[in-house]
Amino acid sequence: ISLDDQAILDAYVYMDRACRSMPGGAIALGKNDLWIASTTKAADALLLTTDKDFLPLHPKHCLVHWIDPDSKLAGQQAGSQTPLS
Numbered sequence: 001i002s003l004d005d006q007a008i009l010d011a012y013v014y015m016d017r018a019c020r021s022m023p024g025g026a027i028a029l030g031k032n033d034l035w036i037a038s039t040t041k042a043a044d045a046l047l048l049t050t051d052k053d054f055l056p057l058h059p060k061h062c063l064v065h066w067i068d069p070d071s072k073l074a075g076q077q078a079g080s081q082t083p084l085s
Contacts, residue, residue, distance in 0.1 A: 011038040018061045
């Protein structure tokens, strides 16, 4: 998806407004995180993260799945899999 796609630009405005008007008070997402959340929304995708900053957006504004960085999964080498028996 190209960042100049109108759906992403619209989602960026939507996410910025959503972050500013959260029920418990505004949340501050960095600009890169705002682009990530916007792209997730525009693509109707699931945002996988080890960062809890996105959690207030779930599920109303975009779908977020938090992965505990201390979990066994997070500690595996990229691309590696446990062989099946």
